[in-house]
Amino acid sequence: MRGAMTEKFISIEGITRRFAAPGGGATTVFEDLWLSMARGEFTCIIGHSGCGKTTVLNLLAGLDQPSEGTVIVDNQSIEGPSLDRAVIFQSHALLPWLSVKGNVAYAVASKWRRWRRAEIDKQAQTFIDLVGLTGAERKRPAELSGGMKQRVGIARALSIEPKIMLMDEPFSALDALTRGTLQDEVRRICLETGQTVFMITHDVDEAIYLADRVLLMTNGPDAVLAEIVENPLPKDRVRNEVHRHPRFYGVRNHIIDFLVSRSKNFAGDMKSNDYDRRRVPVVRPGAPQVGSTQPVSFDTTDPGQAWGPMQVVAGGAPVTPSWPGLIQDLHSGRSKTGPG
Numbered sequence: 505m506r507g508a509m510t511e512k513f514i515s516i517e518g519i520t521r522r523f524a525a526p527g528g529g530a531t532t533v534f535e536d537l538w539l540s541m542a543r544g545e546f547t548c549i550i551g552h553s554g555c556g557k558t559t560v561l562n563l564l565a566g567l568d569q570p571s572e573g574t575v576i577v578d579n580q581s582i583e584g585p586s587l588d589r590a591v592i593f594q595s596h597a598l599l600p601w602l603s604v605k606g607n608v609a610y611a612v613a614s615k616w617r618r619w620r621r622a623e624i625d626k627q628a629q630t631f632i633d634l635v636g637l638t639g640a641e642r643k644r645p646a647e648l649s650g651g652m653k654q655r656v657g658i659a660r661a662l663s664i665e666p667k668i669m670l671m672d673e674p675f676s677a678l679d680a681l682t683r684g685t686l687q688d689e690v691r692r693i694c695l696e697t698g699q700t701v702f703m704i705t706h707d708v709d710e711a712i713y714l715a716d717r718v719l720l721m722t723n724g725p726d727a728v729l730a731e732i733v734e735n736p737l738p739k740d741r742v743r744n745e746v747h748r749h750p751r752f753y754g755v756r757n758h759i760i761d762f763l764v765s766r767s768k769n770f771a772g773d774m775k776s777n778d779y780d781r782r783r784v785p786v787v788r789p790g791a792p793q794v795g796s797t798q799p800v801s802f803d804t805t806d807p808g809q810a811w812g813p814m815q816v817v818a819g820g821a822p823v824t825p826s827w828p829g830l831i832q833d834l835h836s837g838r839s840k841t842g843p844g
């Protein structure tokens with residue numbers, strides 16, 4: 505019973521989003537999109553810039569309404585923004601006149617309006633401690649580094665104990681070292697608290713490190729969820745060992761291959777295979793596939809693939825991968841050094 509319920513903790517049911525096109529008519533960002541997420545699951549979505557990832561996130565947040573279809577969270581359809589769902593953007597919208605503690609406490613007080621000062625403070629402090637900001641409670645945002653500000657944003661989001669945490673490229677504005685540390689923190693906290701997360705990223709390695717499942721979205725307009733990639737790495741993975749796992753290159757190459765070529769051609773392929781929008785193919789690179797209608801071949805044993813002369817092209821800018829710790833930043837077309 506519980507299993508069936510948790511499988512569809514979040515259910516996106518046939519959503520379409522159209523925007524008025526400048527010259528009249530409408531542009532369809534995506535149409536008839538179906539997806540469900542389980543409680544406690546960490547889902548990342550990857551796709552080229554402009555394909556509609558933020559649009560999906562805004563619909564999940566209730567900040568935008570679908571043209572058609574519904575989104576259900578914990579058996580309730582989304583009607584608007586709610587303190588059940590926390591959103592973290594790339595730039596942390598902190599209240600500049602409030603301290604670290606004040607910013608978190610403000611969110612706590614908005615959620616639990618009857619709480620007394622002491623209860624609010626206790627809850628705020630718990631999450632300030634959790635993100636490693638103990639001692640910085642009285643600082644104002646202007647006195648904090650970018651990484652610390654983002655920590656406040658994360659503490660604030662978690663402090664309202666949301667049913668789902670929605671993150672839109674939360675670490676992309678941070679330097680590589682800070683980004684790595686915050687990825688570790690977020691991963692630890694989400695595992696500890698059983699937090700359900702939907703996160704947008706352009707960073708393949710970040711997705712593999714954090715996500716239980718990685719959603720691959722094709723280029724827009726008329727974008728579709730091409731595939732759900734189940735992360736074959738063990739749940740207790742550790743940053744510095746992720747790239748040594750025998751399946752790491754299989755999953756990584758699979759995602760990069762999608763971004764390089766399949767994301768553009770998928771619409772054509774959809775017609776030739778029996779792609780079903782309601783049952784997006786699930787693949788588990790490096791192991792026999794689960795529930796996929798189409799065979800996908802990839803090599804899990806040859807780490808040399810990632811060293812080769814392959815180029816990742818995003819927004820027209822070629823990127824030559826390097827190692828160690830490459831992060832493909834498909835948004836900006838730059839390559840950065842990442843975990844490792």
Ligand SMILES: Nc1ncnc2c1ncn2[C@@H]1O[C@H](COP(=O)(O)OP(=O)(O)O)[C@@H](O)[C@H]1O
Nearest residue numbers: 523524533552553554555556557558559560724
């Ligand atoms: N409010 C809006 N009005 C018109 N078009 C929009 C609006 N929001 C997003 N779009 C368009 O929808 C598409 C998807 O945007 P977005 O979800 O932001 O992409 P992503 O987050 O994947 O980069 C883009 O073509 C964008 O121009």
Ligand SMILES: [Mg+2]
Nearest residue numbers: 557558559672
């Ligand atoms: Mg976006």
